[in-house]
Amino acid sequence: MGEPIPVNEPLLDGKEKQYLNECIDTGWISSEGPFVKQFEAEFATRVERKHGIAVSNGSMALDAAIVALGIGAGDEVILPTFTIISCAAAIVRAGAIPVVVDSNPDTWNMDVEQVEAKITPKTKAIMVVHIYGLPVEMDAIQALAQKYKLLVIEDAAEMHGQTYKGKPCGSLGDISTFSFYPNKHITTGEGGMIVTDDDNLAQRCRSLRNLCFQPQQRFVHEDLGWNLRMTNLQAAVGLAQLERLxxxxxxxxxxxxxxxxxxxxxxxxxxxxxxxxxxxxxxxxxxxxxxxxxxxxxxxxxxxxxxxxxxxxxxxxxxxxxxxxxxxxxxxxxxxxxxxxxxxxxxxxxxxxxxxxxxxxxxxxxxxxxxxxxxx
Known part of the structure; x- marks a missing residue:
């Protein structure tokens, strides 16, 4: 019968050990280390975004993105019913209402033809989730977003290196998120990334990631955030993986x-x-x-x-x-x-x-x- 074949095993035979050793040799193992900013910058460049904000996992990337966009009580967000619970959970935890559509039987992605009928005066955003290997048909989504003045949240967790009509997945929403769980094309063990071109959104996400500490008075808080920081160790692995995407x-x-x-x-x-x-x-x-x-x-x-x-x-x-x-x-x-x-x-x-x-x-x-x- 042979040896067991696991459903997933990552490939870690690039520069992962070299970069990890550098973390250990320099003592930079926390989120303050230099690999974090380097990974953010190079990943953002890869997906043609201005800002990359590294976080602890892809699920919390969605939570922070929803809050950063100002989505909250009474707002509706349209998303596919066929997705991981992180997507709907982020909406619910923000006090908003998830509104779902069915799947396209061929691509397994959300059926974009069902979205418009779900739009109401309460709709604030459409959350697209690219499923398993093919991206959502984004032209239709972006046309609806423009027509009804809606935000687009792009969950590109599974789409490292994928494109839509030549544009990188992760560049197609007002804000986009990735996961670096071990079964992804790029892994950091646990980890995620938020990417955007909007300076204010990026600043808001960085604040939410870091407990909403303030530059002048660190321990005086105007808002509640999370500790979503990625460590230098994780970013070192991610950078080595990104080099081989x-x-x-x-x-x-x-x-x-x-x-x-x-x-x-x-x-x-x-x-x-x-x-x-x-x-x-x-x-x-x-x-x-x-x-x-x-x-x-x-x-x-x-x-x-x-x-x-x-x-x-x-x-x-x-x-x-x-x-x-x-x-x-x-x-x-x-x-x-x-x-x-x-x-x-x-x-x-x-x-x-x-x-x-x-x-x-x-x-x-x-x-x-x-x-x-x-x-x-």
Missing amino acids: DEFVSRKRQMGQRYTELLGNVAGLELPLPRTDYAENIYWVYGVVLTDEVSFDATEAMKRLREHKIGSRPFFWPMHEQPVFHKMGLFKGESYPVAERLARRGFYIPSGMALTPEQIERVAVTVKEILSEGGQ
Whole structure:
């Protein structure tokens, strides 16, 4: 059966050790160290932004972005129901109201054609979340934002190195956020980044990141912030990773193309779109969806893979089906069938940066096996 194949393993064989040793040798391990500003500047340049604000994780990047934009009690923010809970949680914690739309069945991103019908006088922003490998169709979103004078929050957590019509993901919102969790193209272990071109927004985010300390009277606070600081150690790893982003993007696309070659003719599987007219899939993860002809669901498929020592992960569970939000009285009676189907029949297979060609072959063989083991 072979050694276990984890769903994700990062690649850390660049200059990570060299930069970490520099942190240790100089004693600069906290957020005051020089790698933080260097990482912020180089990452912002990469995504064609004026400002980069490094933070402790991608979830808190969203929290800070929402507060920095002045979104609060009674405001509505439109977002996809098919996303990670961090997106809706940031809205709810600010006292605002999440309003969700269903997914496009082909790209798995938010269905942009459903957004306009959800806009009300209370709508303050649209939060776009680029899902799994392809970006949201941004022209339509930006047209709506202009028409209704709405803010655009771009969650580009999964899109390091991806572009939309040649423009970097992360450059497409009033404010944009990234995650550097270990399964991302660039990792710092835990970490995130807020990027923007707006000087005031950037200043506000930096203040919120640092407990809203004031320059003149450090321990006198006009506002409440968080300690969201990224350490020099994390930024050192991030900088080493950023240096290899083009290589990593190429590697991910090769992985995705190989999986598609091996699984393209397998009955019972819907595979990710290789491209749209505005982007080529970056395959942050390689997701598959069981067709309706398959009698079992994603939970059973992942169980079968686990028995073969193959790691996998479920797709996101929709926001409108989250018990925590039902307890708050949100999304009562709402149904979004595409997202519900993706959640129940979708999962992703090993997709980490360190995945080898041999492992890809074994995963593909195993996926074919579990679909032919009966119950289909």
